[in-house]
Amino acid sequence: MGFSMSELKKKTENSSSDTTEDEESGEQKTGGHCCDKKDRGDSGVGMGVLFFIASFAICFLSGWLLFPSLLYSKKEQPFNFNHALHVAETGSCESCHAFRDDGTFAGVPKNSACIECHESQLGETEDEAIFMTEYVEKGIEVPWHIYSKQPDCVFFSHAAHVTGAKMDCVTCHGHIGESTTMKPYQENRTTGYSRDIWGENIWGIKKNSWDRMKMDDCAECHQEEMGSKGACFQCHK
Amino acid sequence: MTQDNHGKAYKFGMVIDLDKCTGCGSCMVACMSENNVPFKEDETNKKDSITWMSIFKLTNGKPFPETDICYMPRPCMQCGGKGDHGHSPCISVCPATATDYGHDTGIVSQIYTRCFGCRYCMAACPYHARYFNWWDPKWPDGMEEYLSPNVSPRMRGVVEKCSFCYHRYQAARDKAYHEERRDNIEEGEYQTACTQACPAGAITFGDLNNPEHEVSKLVKPDTHQCGKPRNPKAFRLLERLQTNPKVYYISEREWVRKAGDNYRDGEWGK
Numbered sequence: 001m002g003f004s005m006s007e008l009k010k011k012t013e014n015s016s017s018d019t020t021e022d023e024e025s026g027e028q029k030t031g032g033h034c035c036d037k038k039d040r041g042d043s044g045v046g047m048g049v050l051f052f053i054a055s056f057a058i059c060f061l062s063g064w065l066l067f068p069s070l071l072y073s074k075k076e077q078p079f080n081f082n083h084a085l086h087v088a089e090t091g092s093c094e095s096c097h098a099f100r101d102d103g104t105f106a107g108v109p110k111n112s113a114c115i116e117c118h119e120s121q122l123g124e125t126e127d128e129a130i131f132m133t134e135y136v137e138k139g140i141e142v143p144w145h146i147y148s149k150q151p152d153c154v155f156f157s158h159a160a161h162v163t164g165a166k167m168d169c170v171t172c173h174g175h176i177g178e179s180t181t182m183k184p185y186q187e188n189r190t191t192g193y194s195r196d197i198w199g200e201n202i203w204g205i206k207k208n209s210w211d212r213m214k215m216d217d218c219a220e221c222h223q224e225e226m227g228s229k230g231a232c233f234q235c236h237k
Numbered sequence: 238m239t240q241d242n243h244g245k246a247y248k249f250g251m252v253i254d255l256d257k258c259t260g261c262g263s264c265m266v267a268c269m270s271e272n273n274v275p276f277k278e279d280e281t282n283k284k285d286s287i288t289w290m291s292i293f294k295l296t297n298g299k300p301f302p303e304t305d306i307c308y309m310p311r312p313c314m315q316c317g318g319k320g321d322h323g324h325s326p327c328i329s330v331c332p333a334t335a336t337d338y339g340h341d342t343g344i345v346s347q348i349y350t351r352c353f354g355c356r357y358c359m360a361a362c363p364y365h366a367r368y369f370n371w372w373d374p375k376w377p378d379g380m381e382e383y384l385s386p387n388v389s390p391r392m393r394g395v396v397e398k399c400s401f402c403y404h405r406y407q408a409a410r411d412k413a414y415h416e417e418r419r420d421n422i423e424e425g426e427y428q429t430a431c432t433q434a435c436p437a438g439a440i441t442f443g444d445l446n447n448p449e450h451e452v453s454k455l456v457k458p459d460t461h462q463c464g465k466p467r468n469p470k471a472f473r474l475l476e477r478l479q480t481n482p483k484v485y486y487i488s489e490r491e492w493v494r495k496a497g498d499n500y501r502d503g504e505w506g507k
Contacts (some may be wrong), residue, residue, distance in 0.1 A: 051279060061442070099415055101415075102408070102411070102412050102414035102415070103408075103411035103414060103415030104408070104411055141443075151350070152389040153348070153349060153389040155352045155387075155404070155407050157411050157414065157415035158411075159409065159410075159411045159412075159415045160410065160411070160414050160420075162415065163415055164414040164419060164420075212326070224245065230338035231337055231338070231340065231341065231342075232336075232337045232339075232346040232348045232351075232355045233339050233340075233342070233344060233400070233403050234339070235345035236346065236348050236350075236388055236389075236421070237387060237388060237403065237404050237407065
């Protein structure tokens with residue numbers, strides 16, 4: 001076996017040297033002009049590499065920095081809402097974001113719930129003045145943009161998670177209760193979904209459980225907690 | 238396999254008494270409005286109309302005075318597949334996993350956003366219970382306001398079918414969780430739209446795994462034979478295919494029961 005292997009090696013060595021010889025002889029045949037061409041060719045390659053790197057950097061940066069700002073439209077909320085202030089006054093998330101008697105989750109409260117405290121203006125902020133004059137007095141519901149609004153086909157049971165599994169609001173919604181200002185609502189121009197579904201990080205990296213709200217994130221937690229991602233209909237409708 | 242029912246699995250099923258059905262079509266209408274089923278101005282072409290619940294007219298083929306007819310409502314059969322393991326004909330063929338078997342409920346799902354419309358499932362379904370959306374739904378002016386927010390509307394190019402009003406199960410479970418019953422829902426809390434709409438009371442709905450439920454009492458499903466009815470007046474459609482449907486029919490009339498499958502000469506009654 002060893003003999004045949006060394007023979008093979010020799011053969012390959014020979015064949016490779018053959019080709020180099022051929023190339024050399026080919027170059028020699030073309031004569032003196034070839035040297036000029038070679039120089040020009042080298043500088044051309046250098047420029048090409050430089051051009052490639054530069055355009056790659058431009059495309060790369062615009063893809064990761066410019067594209068997200070083009071992809072998402074920004075909308076300001078009708079007026080600023082201070083969550084921290086209200087949590088301090090009312091004590092918990094549930095005092096405003098409550099369940100209905102049939103177990104469905106009411107989500108963002110309607111004016112009627114706000115009026116329970118805000119019969120007349122309580123503070124001196126401009127935002128409250130807007131709320132009182134533009135919405136309460138005119139009898140119009142505030143058209144809030146919902147950061148965590150899921151697509152049409154998603155069924156999410158707050159009762160199963162909050163009442164059943166005793167989960168914290170923070171696990172999915174983050175520390176929104178400690179915020180004093182409302183961030184602008186960002187809507188994906190293609191899908192119409194909120195930015196919070198994909199997450200703030202365009203690379204899709206998440207550090208906290210509340211950074212993203214994609215199906216994978218639901219499935220990941222279900223896999224850990226229930227030992228199964230569950231059937232489709234568990235979260236779809 | 239149990240998924241999230243804390244070790245307890247439902248097996249929702251339906252029993253339709255064909256001797257009570259008058260063929261009025263209330264179940265079809267209730268189903269369409271409950272589930273946002275799209276319709277067109279001209280629905281005469283039955284090959285491209287969508288009816289999750291459909292009523293067939295059977296006849297014994299005899300001349301007067303022996304002639305007899307029977308109306309048979311047909312929802313999705315929610316097949317358990319051979320051996321009742323969840324390998325329904327439609328689920329087995331779906332290349333997109335857009336339809337799967339809920340082992341916690343026994344209901345076959347259909348996820349519209351996942352379906353890409355190859356229609357293999359329609360070819361596989363022996364009951365013609367699946368329908369394809371050839372067009373985007375067009376609602377008459379103002380009718381969007383009447384659509385149910387609990388059922389997602391479908392788009393052109395996907396397959397849809399009866400879901401046993403799964404959103405009503407989701408709502409019942411929400412209520413049960415809220416009242417700290419975990420997900421122990423009562424028989425009356427989860428009923429399909431067709432069941433409630435039937436003026437003759439021909440449709441009964443409930444948990445086949447629960448002997449207290451009316452459906453179990455009516456058909457007495459044999460758990461050792463994948464739920465085959467022990468009531469001699471009850472039958473399932475195309476029983477011999479071993480698709481193990483969860484929709485049972487009851488009739489006193491022998492010719493109706495015989496029409497439930499394609500029996501060869503001398504095969505009936507064995």
